[in-house]
Structure formats: structure tokens, C-alpha cells
Amino acid sequence: MVFISQQFIEQLIQEDVPYFDLTTQVLGIGDRTGTIRFTTRTKTVLACTEESASILRQVGAEVIAILATGQILDAGVPFLSATGNAAALHLAWKPAQNLLEYACGVATKTYNLVQLAQAANQDVMLYTTRKVIPGTKPIAVKAILAGGAYPHRLGVSETVLIFQQHLNFLGGIDSFIQQLPVIKRQVKEKKVIVEVKDMATAFKLATSGIDGIQFDKVNAEALAEAISQIKSINPTLITLAAGGINDANIANYAATGVDGLVLTAPYYAQPADIQVEMVCRGGFRDLL
Structure with a gap:
């Protein structure tokens, strides 16, 4: 409800x-x-x-x-x-x-997006972003739940999701990895997830103790190869794909083996x- x-x-x-x-x-x-x-x-x-x-x-x-x-x-x-x-x-x-x-x-x-994705990967879940049309959030959240997805983030107060913008103020990815034990100790009941745009950063994070990686605008073919390698390094790591996912490519992204797909498309149905x-x-x- x-x-x-x-x-x-x-x-x-x-x-x-x-x-x-x-x-x-x-x-x-x-x-x-x-x-x-x-x-x-x-x-x-x-x-x-x-x-x-x-x-x-x-x-x-x-x-x-x-x-x-x-x-x-x-x-x-x-x-x-x-x-x-x-x-x-x-x-x-x-x-x-x-x-x-x-x-x-x-x-x-x-x-319809859930059906397309889970036909390619029955275990994948869909998560919708917080980029709702202004003024529609309560009904948008109720609607995506009705369709079989879950909110990725309802707001910035509930999850730890680190973007490049955060890293720019923190001194870069290496500085972040050094500080990660302290960060995780402060939010023990939360998952700490980092968004990445390149594979080198993803592989560096895979052994850092991070809880999850969100891949932004990485093409499905390259992502499939990366997911296979990263899961062999850290099988419990949460993997998400985000950026430009829609009806035309959602099956390809689901088939990469990621745990979840993060998208905004449902709000503009x-x-x-x-x-x-x-x-x-x-x-x-x-x-x-």
C-alpha cells in the first residue's frame, strides 16, 4: 500500500x-x-x-x-x-x-518492461530512478509497484550511492577506497554502491569491499563480459545497469547477468x- x-x-x-x-x-x-x-x-x-x-x-x-x-x-x-x-x-x-x-x-x-527483461533473465529486477516528472511522485511510485518494479531510490536520505560528482570532492576513486572502511562502519545497515563508467574502475572496486557497482551507459556487450569476470572475482557483489535502458534494449541488458536494471523510462509512458x-x-x- x-x-x-x-x-x-x-x-x-x-x-x-x-x-x-x-x-x-x-x-x-x-x-x-x-x-x-x-x-x-x-x-x-x-x-x-x-x-x-x-x-x-x-x-x-x-x-x-x-x-x-x-x-x-x-x-x-x-x-x-x-x-x-x-x-x-x-x-x-x-x-x-x-x-x-x-x-x-x-x-x-x-x-511490459518487466516481462521483456525477465524473459531474458528471470532473476533480474527493475528499479526506477528518482527522476520522476515533478509533482507526480506519489502516483508514479504506486504505479511502478503495480507494474512489478521497485523504486531504486525514493530520495537521497535512504541509500548510499556514490557518483563521480562525489568522488571529485573526495579526491578520486583511490581516496574513496582508502576511506571505505570508515564509511561502511558509519552506515552498517546500508549497502554502499558506486556508479562507474569504465571497466578499470569497476575491477578496482570489485576487490575493495564495496557492496555494489552501478554501471552507467556501458553497452550491453561490454557489460556482459565485465559481469562474468567481476562475479568470478566477487560472487556476492551487487551489479546494476543504468542509463538509456528502454523497450528496445532492455532484454539485451537483462541478458548480461546483472542483478538489476535502473531506468526512468516508465515515468514517460x-x-x-x-x-x-x-x-x-x-x-x-x-x-x-
Whole structure:
């Protein structure tokens, strides 16, 4: 379960409804009772259905049917329905649809990437970076979890991941290796991982006592050879590949034998295509 605050839900509504719905107001239909239904148009991994239901409830609608985040649906499957007056349904319509289309798009993209990667290497895991689209982090995290990935880092406070920028201030890789015992003693419950761009540094780190190496923008062929050699030196070393991993090359990177793939691509997925229908009074024959 990912906690998404009510304040976040209210912000989504307010972005679309700063004051009132002028169209519904001028048509004079606000007090008429109806039903709204959300349906997949393509195969979709659901995400943030619960938050979309919260949007509906927040404006005064009653949710009458919902399928949970993480379910994989074929095209043409209803998954969320609510009743209420036309004013409430129209207030919730676009905030809920926008949330669902982004979140389900990310979840579906993540799921497809996981399938591609694990077809090549059943043990590899996908980890998404913290480079989310600004303002979307809570729903992005929930969506990638729904698709079968995990966050690589939720923020800089939780992991020790050393980049070249850090090493520049530390005096280089050799200075870092000298200080590594002290660093590890201070964060005994954490893994210490270093990002590298060349094989010479990777091999130097493999015998240094480091917990893991993250390879940045190393081509898959060279990486496969390096992973084989590094694992023979240090079988317990965690190995990650990052940088430019996408649908076209993820299987090749997975096949290198790395433990995990670090990527940003899911956050920029094509939105899911979610159909929204509203009817007055009688409702739909099939709510789900």
C-alpha cells in the first residue's frame, strides 16, 4: 500500500476545478442523478483506482464498484463506477480520468518492461530512478509497484550511492577506497554502491569491499563480459545497469547477468486510454 494524502487528492481536483463547473452550471443539469463508468480501451495494468475513487467521493459521488490497483485487464473491461448528481460527476470526471490515464500508463509500461527483461533473465529486477516528472511522485511510485518494479531510490536520505560528482570532492576513486572502511562502519545497515563508467574502475572496486557497482551507459556487450569476470572475482557483489535502458534494449541488458536494471523510462509512458461514460438516472447494465 502506498500512502497518498487527501491533500494531494484535493490538489488534483482544484487544478481542474478552481471554483465551479461553468458548463454544467449554465446548462442547469447539476441536480440530475446519473452514473459514471471508467473502462479500459486496451490491455491495461490498473493503478490509482483507489485515489480516483477518492476524487469521486470528495466531490460527493458514491462509488458503487471498483477493481484494485495491480489487476491486469483486457480491453473493454469496466473497473470503476459511481453515482451522484451531474454536478459531482462532472467535477470528478477529468481529474479522475487524468490520474488513471497517467498512473495506468506507467503501470502498464512498467509491466511490459518487466516481462521483456525477465524473459531474458528471470532473476533480474527493475528499479526506477528518482527522476520522476515533478509533482507526480506519489502516483508514479504506486504505479511502478503495480507494474512489478521497485523504486531504486525514493530520495537521497535512504541509500548510499556514490557518483563521480562525489568522488571529485573526495579526491578520486583511490581516496574513496582508502576511506571505505570508515564509511561502511558509519552506515552498517546500508549497502554502499558506486556508479562507474569504465571497466578499470569497476575491477578496482570489485576487490575493495564495496557492496555494489552501478554501471552507467556501458553497452550491453561490454557489460556482459565485465559481469562474468567481476562475479568470478566477487560472487556476492551487487551489479546494476543504468542509463538509456528502454523497450528496445532492455532484454539485451537483462541478458548480461546483472542483478538489476535502473531506468526512468516508465515515468514517460504513453498514457493509458481510459473510456469515461456518463448516463442519466438508470445507470449501466454492467457496472464492472
